[in-house]
Amino acid sequence: MRRLAADRRVTGSNASNHDAALANLPHADPFRFLDRIDELSSERGRGVWIVKGDEDFLRGHFPGRPLVPGVLITEAAAQLAGAAAHHFMSEAAGETTGEGSNGMLVLSEARFRRPVEPPAIIELVVDAIGRFGSIHRFDFEASVDGVAVASGSVGVSLTPANGEASS
Incomplete structure (x- = not known):
């Protein structure tokens, strides 16, 4: 289970709040794939990997012609979606501080349109498309130099750190 620490009001272009949301992700190197969050609300997130x-993962994927694994692009989108879903839960609870939430990726569907060769700046966008209980579903698109490289949907399941179900 992932733990999302509490950062309750991350919207617009408030860079310090975006930095806090990034720092609050439960992932650490080498498994944090977001380097920057540029926009974050309960409905949308924009970030960069x-x-x-x-x-290290590029050494074996593939020797002589490294490619960024598509599953890691999907994971980066899920990390951004988790931050947006956490923001939604915070707003719904009317909180500005708190203990955070636990979460995990529960589903993903992805189409990989073009290979991504390093070095690359992968721009990610997630848009909320629905919620059912603790499951938040987002469409995502990943692009490099303005060209779509992957798209699909991810679902994240979040529950408050105290274990109570959200509505």
Whole structure:
């Protein structure tokens, strides 16, 4: 289970709040794929993953012609979706501080349109498309230099850290 620490009001272009939302992600190197969050609300998130080319996973995927694994692009989108879903839960509870929430990726569907060769700046956008109980579903698109490289949907399941179900 992932734990999302509490950062309750991250909207618009407030860079310090975006930095806090990024710092509050439960992921750490080498499994945090978001380098920056540019926009975050309960309905939408925009962020960036910078692939430098020296990441360990590239050594074997593939030797001589490294490609960013599509499943990791999907995971980066899920991390951004988790931050937006956490923001939604915070707004719904009317909280500005708190203990955070636990979450996990519960489903994903993805289409990989073009290979991504490092170095690359992968721009990610997630848009909320529905909620059912603790499950928040988002469409996502990933692009490099304005060209779509992947799209699909991810679902994240979040529950408050105290274990009570959300509505």
